[in-house]
Amino acid sequence: MVGKVYIVGAGPGRKDLLTLRAYELIKKADVILHDELIGEVADLLKESKAEVINVGKRSGRHRKSQGEINEMLVEFARKGKMVVRLKGGDPCIFGRGGEEAEFLAKHSIPFEFVPGVTSAIAVPEAVGIPLTHRRYDPALVFITGRESRERLNWKALAELNATIVVLMGVGRAVEIAEKLIENGKDPETPVAIIEKGFSEEQRTLITKLGELAKTAERAEVENPAIIVIGGVVELYDLLFEFCLCE
Numbered sequence: 597m598v599g600k601v602y603i604v605g606a607g608p609g610r611k612d613l614l615t616l617r618a619y620e621l622i623k624k625a626d627v628i629l630h631d632e633l634i635g636e637v638a639d640l641l642k643e644s645k646a647e648v649i650n651v652g653k654r655s656g657r658h659r660k661s662q663g664e665i666n667e668m669l670v671e672f673a674r675k676g677k678m679v680v681r682l683k684g685g686d687p688c689i690f691g692r693g694g695e696e697a698e699f700l701a702k703h704s705i706p707f708e709f710v711p712g713v714t715s716a717i718a719v720p721e722a723v724g725i726p727l728t729h730r731r732y733d734p735a736l737v738f739i740t741g742r743e744s745r746e747r748l749n750w751k752a753l754a755e756l757n758a759t760i761v762v763l764m765g766v767g768r769a770v771e772i773a774e775k776l777i778e779n780g781k782d783p784e785t786p787v788a789i790i791e792k793g794f795s796e797e798q799r800t801l802i803t804k805l806g807e808l809a810k811t812a813e814r815a816e817v818e819n820p821a822i823i824v825i826g827g828v829v830e831l832y833d834l835l836f837e838f839c840l841c842e
C-alpha cells in the first residue's frame with residue numbers, strides 16, 4: 597500500500613513554536629527528510645524512531661537537488677512509508693512545499709500540508725515588531741529577494757501603502773531599496789533587518805530605506821535574515837525593551 601507524505605512546517609527554530617500536530621507526526625514517522633533551517637527542532641528528531649535524512653546540508657559536499665528530493669519522497673511513499681518532509685517556518689511560504697505537493701500529486705501520492713509558524717511573521721514579532729497596526733499601512737506583502745524579483749511589479753509595490761517583508765533579501769538589499777525608491781517609495785521609510793532570529797546570534801538593525809544597503813553592508817548581515825520595510829518598524833523603539841522573549 598502506498599504511504600503518505602506530510603509536508604510539515606518546523607516553525608522559526610524554537611521547539612515550543614512547533615505545532616503539536618507536527619510534533620506528533622515527527623514521533624510517528626518512518627522517514628524524515630529535513631531542511632537545514634530547523635533550529636532547535638533538530639533535537640526533537642532524536643525522539644523519533646524514523647530514519648532521519650538531512651537533505652539541506654550546506655556545508656557538506658552533497659546537497660540534494662530539488663529533483664532528487666522529489667524522487668526520494670515518491671520512492672519512500674511507494675514503499676508504504678509514512679514520510680515527514682520537514683521545512684523551516686511554514687512549508688508553503690517560499691519553502692517549495694507547493695512544488696513538492698505538485699510532484700507528489702502527479703505521481704498519485706497522497707500528501708498533507710501541516711502549517712508552521714513562518715519566520716516572516718515570527719522573527720519580527722520576536723523583537724517587538726508587529727507587522728500590522730491600525731496606525732500604519734493597511735496591507736502586508738511578503739516578497740522573496742530571489743528568483744521572482746524580475747516578475748515583481750515594483751511600481752505597484754512602492755505605491756501600495758503596504759508593510760513589505762523580504763525573505764532571502766540579504767544579497768539583494770541594494771537592488772530592493774533602489775527599485776522601491778525609483779518607483780516612489782519614501783527613502784525615509786523605516787526598515788528593520790533581523791538576522792538569525794530565535795538564535796543566540798539574533799541581531800536587529802534599524803535603518804531607513806535610503807540607507808538599507810549601506811547598513812546591511814557595514815554590519816555584514818548574514819543569512820538568514822528578514823527585512824521589514826514600513827512604518828510599523830517605528831514601534832520597535834517603544835516595544836523592544838519590554839518585548840521579552842524567554
Ligand SMILES: C[S@@+](CC[C@H](N)C(=O)[O-])C[C@H]1O[C@@H](n2cnc3c(N)ncnc32)[C@H](O)[C@@H]1O
Nearest residue numbers: 685686689691714715763764792793820821822
Ligand atoms: C527559503 S526561505 C524559507 C522560509 C520559511 N518557509 C518560512 O516560512 O519561514 C528562507 C528565508 O526565510 C527567512 N528566515 C528563515 N528563518 C529565519 C530566521 N531564523 N531568522 C531570520 N530569517 C529567517 C530568511 O529570509 C531566509 O532567507
